[in-house]
Amino acid sequence: MLCQSCHKKQATLSYTEIKAGQARHRMLCEECALSQGLLSPMEAAISGLSDLLTQLMMELTDSGPARPDISCSRCGLSWSQFQKTGRLGCPGCYRDFSEKLEPLVMRIQHSDRHLGKPAKKAAVQLPVAGGQAVILKRQLNAAVEKEQFELAATLRDRLKVLESEQVRSRD
Amino acid sequence: MNPDDAGIIGLLQQPAGWTNAAGREAETILSSRVRLARNLQNYNFPGRCRESERREILDFSKDQALKVNYLNGASFFSLDGITKLGRRALEERRMTSSGPAEQLQAGVLISPEQNVSLMINEEDHLRLQSIFPGLDLLEAFRVADQVDDQLQERMEVAFSADRGFLTVCPSNLGTGLRASVLMHLPALAMSEKMDGLMEDISQKGIVARGAYGEGSRVKANLFQFSNRTSLGKSELEIVEEVEQAARSLQSEENKQRDDLWSRSRPELEDRVFRARAILSQARVLSMEEFLSLWSAVRLGISLGLVTIPKLADLNRMLISMQPAHLQFACDRTLDATQEEIERADRVRAMFS
Numbered sequence: 111m112l113c114q115s116c117h118k119k120q121a122t123l124s125y126t127e128i129k130a131g132q133a134r135h136r137m138l139c140e141e142c143a144l145s146q147g148l149l150s151p152m153e154a155a156i157s158g159l160s161d162l163l164t165q166l167m168m169e170l171t172d173s174g175p176a177r178p179d180i181s182c183s184r185c186g187l188s189w190s191q192f193q194k195t196g197r198l199g200c201p202g203c204y205r206d207f208s209e210k211l212e213p214l215v216m217r218i219q220h221s222d223r224h225l226g227k228p229a230k231k232a233a234v235q236l237p238v239a240g241g242q243a244v245i246l247k248r249q250l251n252a253a254v255e256k257e258q259f260e261l262a263a264t265l266r267d268r269l270k271v272l273e274s275e276q277v278r279s280r281d
Numbered sequence: 282m283n284p285d286d287a288g289i290i291g292l293l294q295q296p297a298g299w300t301n302a303a304g305r306e307a308e309t310i311l312s313s314r315v316r317l318a319r320n321l322q323n324y325n326f327p328g329r330c331r332e333s334e335r336r337e338i339l340d341f342s343k344d345q346a347l348k349v350n351y352l353n354g355a356s357f358f359s360l361d362g363i364t365k366l367g368r369r370a371l372e373e374r375r376m377t378s379s380g381p382a383e384q385l386q387a388g389v390l391i392s393p394e395q396n397v398s399l400m401i402n403e404e405d406h407l408r409l410q411s412i413f414p415g416l417d418l419l420e421a422f423r424v425a426d427q428v429d430d431q432l433q434e435r436m437e438v439a440f441s442a443d444r445g446f447l448t449v450c451p452s453n454l455g456t457g458l459r460a461s462v463l464m465h466l467p468a469l470a471m472s473e474k475m476d477g478l479m480e481d482i483s484q485k486g487i488v489a490r491g492a493y494g495e496g497s498r499v500k501a502n503l504f505q506f507s508n509r510t511s512l513g514k515s516e517l518e519i520v521e522e523v524e525q526a527a528r529s530l531q532s533e534e535n536k537q538r539d540d541l542w543s544r545s546r547p548e549l550e551d552r553v554f555r556a557r558a559i560l561s562q563a564r565v566l567s568m569e570e571f572l573s574l575w576s577a578v579r580l581g582i583s584l585g586l587v588t589i590p591k592l593a594d595l596n597r598m599l600i601s602m603q604p605a606h607l608q609f610a611c612d613r614t615l616d617a618t619q620e621e622i623e624r625a626d627r628v629r630a631m632f633s
Contacts, residue, residue, distance in 0.1 A: 184325075185325045185326075185329050186329075187329060195328075196450055196451075196452075197326070197328055197404070197449045197450055198326060198447075198449055198450070198451070199325055199326055199328070199329040200324075200325040200326055200329060201320060201322055201326075201439035201447045204441060204444060204447050211451065214451065215444070215451050215454060215512065218451065218452060218510070219451070219452075219454065219455065219510045219511065219512040219513060220510055220513060221455075221510070221512045221513020221514075222443070222444070222512070222513070223443065223512070223513055224441075224442070224443060224444055224445030224446075224455045224456070224512060224513075225455075225513055225514055225515050225518075226445055226446075226455055226456035226458070226514070226515050226516050227426075227456070227515075227516060228440070228442070229433060229438055229440035229446070230430055230433030230434055230438075
């Protein structure tokens, strides 16, 4: 059910208040409970609010239905199904939902780049639609956002070179 | 006892490796755990597989895993083969997560020392876990990493150079790594400092959870701290961040303990000795009551007020006094009252 205070977010806490011998029961979202002083920051930190999955589900609900809905060409999962569960259907979903997943991943992970260990036995690498240019554009946006202007300038130059090369190869 | 659970009884009779408290760190840090999520490239994720495919994944992964270090000689438990009570016991041991309840063709391999486990067909195809006593995240990671390398030589996992290891939930994407420490923070929990510390921790990208129960309710002053994000950092960076958070919380907890000791020793002693008195005399004991008294006695041990039982025994009680473990230990079904009587009997025995 929706929070009985803001009427916007999903209620996750039940709160019973006893005033003048009368018990009043309310369902609240964590933000409202926090702002009304009904939940200490510690309780909030430990509760679902800080949980990545909860955040993901909130992002998904906020991102609204996709029209027209798209589906993964490998497993058939639709984006709207993913929005309901927060769970992808197969490795191919990361490719087919790439555009929609990208901002989502950026928001919950604060990064879109794997810096950990690589797979051992060169598993199939998913092609990135648009190739190198897309990666450069993404890095450029990140650099601008972080106000790393020198890096941004370098990336912009590289992108220009790449794009002119692509135009030439098309000619 | 149900014959389907025959294999579990042997497992439950051995203490779980992570309960072996060692060193001063063990007073505040019970265990360090590392989990890696992996999926096979050529199959849909478990939730979108046919049962026959899940069977293939289970058989294949199990066969391969039994050939790698730490898991050779592991015991296998089919999660659809054992009873609900058996599954509950594995969760109480922290060998499986509560996960999807009725998933078919799922199973878990548990190493002989019960410090490495591999869950198959849970949320992801593979969830590798390594768990060690005290603060030893680096060792937990080193072991998991080695097993992971050997597994990857034997199976093609879903990976993209860009996004790393592909997981069912994007919150595990990249390294697929969750590093967590289980901490006992009774003095901090009593203090006003806790709220501020939790905020600091959260800003450093560390998630805090109560180790028992759901949501914001913390029992026995047991907290679990883990990394929030799994992408954009190396495994070692993640491990280091969680380890640092654990160290700083530990030093805050120790400061707070010293402070309590010097400022309100009588009250502190009173609390510890009352808790010990109840645990050593009670005839009926709910899990809830046990956990809160357990916390006070555990604090008493590290303050030198309580010498029996030992810290490791107390850690083990955290597992052995839980409902499914009690039923297995008595080899009969217990109703709520019988369970509380049985718990009280067994706790008393530990205090004599």
